Amino acid sequence: MQENARFSGKAASRRTDIRRENERLILTAAEKVFAEAGYGGATMQLIADMAGLPKANLHYYFATKEDLYRRVVQEIFEIWLNAAASFDAASTPAEGIGAYIEAKMDISRRHPHGSKVWAAEVMQGAPVIQDYLENTLRDWTEDRARVIQGWIDAGQMAPVNPRHLLYMLWAMTQHYADFGHQIETLNGGAPLTDRQWQEATESVKTIILRGVGLD
Amino acid sequence: MQENARFSGKAASRRTDIRRENERLILTAAEKVFAEAGYGGATMQLIADMAGLPKANLHYYFATKEDLYRRVVQEIFEIWLNAAASFDAASTPAEGIGAYIEAKMDISRRHPHGSKVWAAEVMQGAPVIQDYLENTLRDWTEDRARVIQGWIDAGQMAPVNPRHLLYMLWAMTQHYADFGHQIETLNGGAPLTDRQWQEATESVKTIILRGVGLD
DNA sequence: TCGCATCCTGACCGTATGGTCAAGACCAAA
DNA sequence: TTTGGTCTTGACCATACGGTCAGGATGCGA
Known part of the structure; x- marks a missing residue:
């Protein structure tokens, strides 16, 4: 959203990469866990484990379970x-x-x-x-x-x-x-x-x- | 299961009635709650409220949430x-x-x-x-x-x-x-x-x- | 190298949940 | 009326969950 992106050339900045990569990791894991356990049966811990990240890290990228689900x-x-x-x-x-x-x-x-x-x-x-x-x-x-x-x-x-x-x-x-x-x-x-x-x-x-x- | 049933005539005993009635009440409520909230999202308290019975009474008729669900x-x-x-x-x-x-x-x-x-x-x-x-x-x-x-x-x-x-x-x-x-x-x-x-x-x-x- | 923003994470907290239990109410047969 | 089984229920418990936070690590422009 910032102008930086426009000047960073072809490759996105490391920061942006990390963000995108982790969000993708989390979303992929969440999709699977929500599908296999339902919203109520899914736990942030399970999603975190599947994504290979600490649970607190999920809450850094997605404020709440519902946000992630949405x-x-x-x-x-x-x-x-x-x-x-x-x-x-x-x-x-x-x-x-x-x-x-x-x-x-x-x-x-x-x-x-x-x-x-x-x-x-x-x-x-x-x-x-x-x-x-x-x-x-x-x-x-x-x-x-x-x-x-x-x-x-x-x-x-x-x-x-x-x-x-x-x-x-x-x-x-x-x-x-x-x-x-x-x-x-x-x-x-x-x-x-x-x-x-x-x-x-x-x-x-x-x-x-x-x-x-x-x- | 006992022979009593055979001698009780057309009407089932009060006891049997109560049992059948309450089980039906609970199963009907459970069907709705499980459908609307999923297994994980459903709570015994919610089912109890919908059935109009105390939660502990549910566990008298169905040992566990999973039994009821099954x-x-x-x-x-x-x-x-x-x-x-x-x-x-x-x-x-x-x-x-x-x-x-x-x-x-x-x-x-x-x-x-x-x-x-x-x-x-x-x-x-x-x-x-x-x-x-x-x-x-x-x-x-x-x-x-x-x-x-x-x-x-x-x-x-x-x-x-x-x-x-x-x-x-x-x-x-x-x-x-x-x-x-x-x-x-x-x-x-x-x-x-x-x-x-x-x-x-x-x-x-x-x-x-x-x-x-x-x- | 410095300074700042982003990213990371173990430890922690309040709450809600499934399940238990003991004490009593109710019912029916003797 | 007594007796023994069935039914009822408030209070209670251990656990697991979503979410928080403070403090540290990392990346990056200046």
Whole structure:
């Protein structure tokens, strides 16, 4: 934020590096611990141990447990919002919906912890991110619902309720992250392989696209 | 368990009544509190207050917090297993899958708390019900996957991966319970009406049935 | 090298939690 | 009415948790 940054050339100052590095270390550990233990079950000590830092150091970078938690939730939310690009960039419904499914499945695979933290937050009534739901997400949803309705009106896909279609897309893609442990257990105890993830993605795409008349 | 029960006629003894009544009171309160706060965030005091009993009384009926929690999780699991009847009783794929969706959507509406507790438990790696996943649920899943594969082999529905189809059914139906708060927010802050629940169920059925070639 | 801001951390504190217990109330059979 | 089991509950305890703080280490521009 200071002008120093502008003069420090390509490499950030050591100080800035330390800050960024430690914040990243803490956020990564926190994401995992919050996902595996829930907000109430997570302890600052556990996060500190996983990050390899003393507990007091966490409180130097994040004033309170809730601050830290809020940052974790915000991160996954932003990742999801970015996935909307796949949706918007498309010119046909099949392309848009297909690409969105692929993007969300990919996120489920690469950010299973964040997805779980978000799910738990929403399940508990969104105590800390209610404003995101009421503003950003509501707008986002209405925009996309309108796009889908446009496709329907143009006869490009079967008439389905756009909102429920979106809910289904969220449900199915996030299920592979949130219920990953259950799926893994039903898969004989082994995580899905590359091939199995591809098969899952294809299954979702096939059924949904055909389901909305886009085969 | 004693022979007394057999001689006490139609009405259970006062003692038995008290026990049953209080256990039910506690389990209902616990289901709600565990759902809204998570296992770690839930406190015995909160559950006691909601049940209208002194905390010490909870420990008389349930030795530990974990015992109480386990009972709550078991209950929703059994409710879901019973929904399988709708699946099995059917003679055609459309009937079976349709009835299963309806049954699961109905459960999502009537037991949102239990669904959330189950979701949180699985998200955290199923620390207390791993054996259910590995035995009961695994068998259940394999059985149904076989039934679906049979339908496919008989040319009664499109060839899709039965497992992923089941995951999708779970994901979509449970989403309406687990993410009910998000859906409510996107619905203008109001819970879904009877009509809207029906519309949701129809949407899911329509897309899925058409998705597996059953329209 | 100096001086200052940032970073680090062991020790500490107040509080809230799960769980215990002993003493009593209630109930039903004898 | 007596007796023995079931149920109830306020008071209590040990522990674990989020958060604080003072004092020291480190990095960096001047």
